Amino acid sequence: MSITVNAQDGGLGPRVRALREAMDLSLRDLAERSGVSAPMLSQVERGETSPTLQVAKRIATGLELRLSQLLRLDEDGAVSVVRAGERRKGPSAVEGHHYEILTPPLPGQRAELSRHTLAPGAVTGGPGDPPMHEPGSRETALVERGRVVLFCDGQRYELLDGDTVTFDADLNHHFENPGPEEAVLLAVLSAGLRRS
Numbered sequence: 001m002s003i004t005v006n007a008q009d010g011g012l013g014p015r016v017r018a019l020r021e022a023m024d025l026s027l028r029d030l031a032e033r034s035g036v037s038a039p040m041l042s043q044v045e046r047g048e049t050s051p052t053l054q055v056a057k058r059i060a061t062g063l064e065l066r067l068s069q070l071l072r073l074d075e076d077g078a079v080s081v082v083r084a085g086e087r088r089k090g091p092s093a094v095e096g097h098h099y100e101i102l103t104p105p106l107p108g109q110r111a112e113l114s115r116h117t118l119a120p121g122a123v124t125g126g127p128g129d130p131p132m133h134e135p136g137s138r139e140t141a142l143v144e145r146g147r148v149v150l151f152c153d154g155q156r157y158e159l160l161d162g163d164t165v166t167f168d169a170d171l172n173h174h175f176e177n178p179g180p181e182e183a184v185l186l187a188v189l190s191a192g193l194r195r196s
Contacts, residue, residue, distance in 0.1 A: 012056075013047040015070070019063045020045075022110060034062025080104040090114070096122025096177075102186075111190045118148065118177035118185075125174030138190045139169035146183025149176045159185075 020030050020041075027045075031038040036051075036058050043049040044059070051059065053067070060070035087100040096119030103113045116124065133139070141150070142164045150157040150165055152173040159165055167173065169189060177183040 012051075012071070013045045015072075016041070016059060016063070017045040019065070019070075023063065030059070030062050034058045036062070087115075096120075097124050111188055114187050114189070115144075116175070116185050116187060118146070118175065118183045120177055120180050120182065123174055123176045133169040133189060134191055135170050136191075137169040138166060139173075139187055140164060140166040140190075141175070141185050141187040144184040144186055146177060146181050147179040148183045148185055149178055150174075151176065 020027070025033070027038040027041050030036075030041055034041075036055055040049070040051070040055070041059070044051050044055075056070065057067045060067045063070065082102055082104050087102055088105070090099040090101065097116065099114050099116040101112060101114050103109065103111070118124070141159075143159045143161055145161060147161075148159050150159060150167070150173065152167050153171040157165060175185065
């Protein structure tokens with residue numbers, strides 16, 4: 001007797017499709033990575049069939065997830081709220097740069113939102129700052145207040161209140177606050193999702 005996962009409740013199929021597309025994989029690509037046939041994957045994504053636990057586990061492996069992550073067993077629900085007092089603080093080994101991670105530490109999460117505060121003259125990218133990001137990562141930053149300069153891959157970009165910049169986060173980069181006032185920016189890091 002094989003145990004099946006209920007894919008007809010409208011949750012698993014769209015989740016598999018969204019994760020596959022976020023990784024820029026075709027059905028054939030995922031079939032090769034998981035060992036599950038493309039027609040079976042298509043039926044799962046459309047909610048026409050319920051995979052066995054073994055098949056669901058192979059799909060999860062193909063998506064670089066644990067089965068519990070694919071089935072969202074590690075989560076309390078579809079909505080997670082991080083209250084202002086619950087933000088995770090990043091290490092502040094760099095003088096004048098402090099940051100908080102605003103997204104919850106959920107398994108399988110492929111994007112992270114953080115809020116960075118830069119004192120006048122402060123620079124990101126020191127020993128206590130986040131490391132260079134994984135290949136294919138993208139970052140989008142919004143200047144909430146002040147003026148910052150992004151140095152990315154040898155180029156300089158000046159950003160003012162309300163300006164947004166998106167760049168390949170696996171390139172050598174850092175932000176500087178050249179102004180006399182504190183600067184605040186929000187950054188969204190998407191892990192390994194760059195499309196060529």
